[in-house]
Amino acid sequence: MAKIGFIGVGNMGGPMARNLITAGHSLKVFDLSEEAVNFVVQSGAERAASIQDAAKGVEIVVTMLPVGGNVRDVFLDDGVVAVADPGTLFIDSSTIDVESAVAVHEAATAAGFEMVDAPVSGGTVGADDGTLTFMCGGEKAAFDKARPILEGMGKNIVHCGGPGQGQVVKICNNMIAGIVTLATSEAFIMGEKLGVDRQVLFDVISTSTGSSRILEMACPLPGALAGTPSSNGFKPGFMAKLMLKDLRLSQAASQMAGSPTPLGAVATATYQQHINNGFGDLDNSSICKIIDPNVK
Numbered sequence: 001m002a003k004i005g006f007i008g009v010g011n012m013g014g015p016m017a018r019n020l021i022t023a024g025h026s027l028k029v030f031d032l033s034e035e036a037v038n039f040v041v042q043s044g045a046e047r048a049a050s051i052q053d054a055a056k057g058v059e060i061v062v063t064m065l066p067v068g069g070n071v072r073d074v075f076l077d078d079g080v081v082a083v084a085d086p087g088t089l090f091i092d093s094s095t096i097d098v099e100s101a102v103a104v105h106e107a108a109t110a111a112g113f114e115m116v117d118a119p120v121s122g123g124t125v126g127a128d129d130g131t132l133t134f135m136c137g138g139e140k141a142a143f144d145k146a147r148p149i150l151e152g153m154g155k156n157i158v159h160c161g162g163p164g165q166g167q168v169v170k171i172c173n174n175m176i177a178g179i180v181t182l183a184t185s186e187a188f189i190m191g192e193k194l195g196v197d198r199q200v201l202f203d204v205i206s207t208s209t210g211s212s213r214i215l216e217m218a219c220p221l222p223g224a225l226a227g228t229p230s231s232n233g234f235k236p237g238f239m240a241k242l243m244l245k246d247l248r249l250s251q252a253a254s255q256m257a258g259s260p261t262p263l264g265a266v267a268t269a270t271y272q273q274h275i276n277n278g279f280g281d282l283d284n285s286s287i288c289k290i291i292d293p294n295v296k
Helices: 013-022 034-041 051-055 068-075 098-110 123-129 140-150 165-193 198-205 213-218 240-257 262-276 284-291
Strands: 003-007 026-030 060-063 089-092 114-117 132-137 154-161
Touching: 003 013, 003 051, 013 026, 013 034, 013 060, 013 123, 026 034, 026 051, 060 068, 060 140, 068 089, 068 098, 089 098, 089 140, 098 114, 098 165, 098 240, 114 140, 114 165, 123 132, 132 140, 132 165, 140 154, 154 165, 165 198, 165 213, 165 240, 165 262, 165 284, 240 262, 240 284, 262 284
Parallel strands: 003 026, 003 060, 060 089, 089 114, 132 154
Antiparallel strands: 114 132
């Protein structure tokens, strides 16, 4: 079992860290939120005094942070790359821009470390259940070292390619998810306004060509599928403001690649308006409210 420094133990990182403890690993954790740290310490983790302290005396450093700027701050200058013991493996599970991911990889490699970018899919439910999908970018040797650790937190561990390629796959996945959630909302609300019961719509579409993982797991309209965020007051899940963050990343990646994403652009603008309307903390499936504010 490994000694791991874990930086960022919030809504996603907290349950991920606890699953590593359950798997038998020894953890030293840091977060700006004292409450978040306490929650993991109660599960058996050691409290780190700082980012630098979390990276010292461990074999692996795992990070789960909000944005690329946070990742750069944690890794670069006087961050973990400067203080980690020789041979430490870095695993960044944040969802960030490709440019930042590559920059951090390059800094780690230049300092003699191995690194994997390993963003996740599965939301807070997957984090709690240990069923996350990890999309990994980095050298194959680094991926092979990271895999046993990632298996303590997820079920699907995929090597997507070189540095930054895990982020590329995650951004592509979430752009599709945002588009499909919006399209599903449009279709269901249109059908209902034309007189068809939403349960009938669900029963037919879920077994037809309009079906999707979004519809099967998180139907945007309440009541059509039990256990979904929409049937629980749109309690997240995956917050709308986080979907907007990922859609913005998709548009930055689109510009970097010179590859048009017209539907991605529409979804980004629509989620931006939804957040402006005050719904950023609801589940992303609440996007249906921008089409019909009276959905219930």
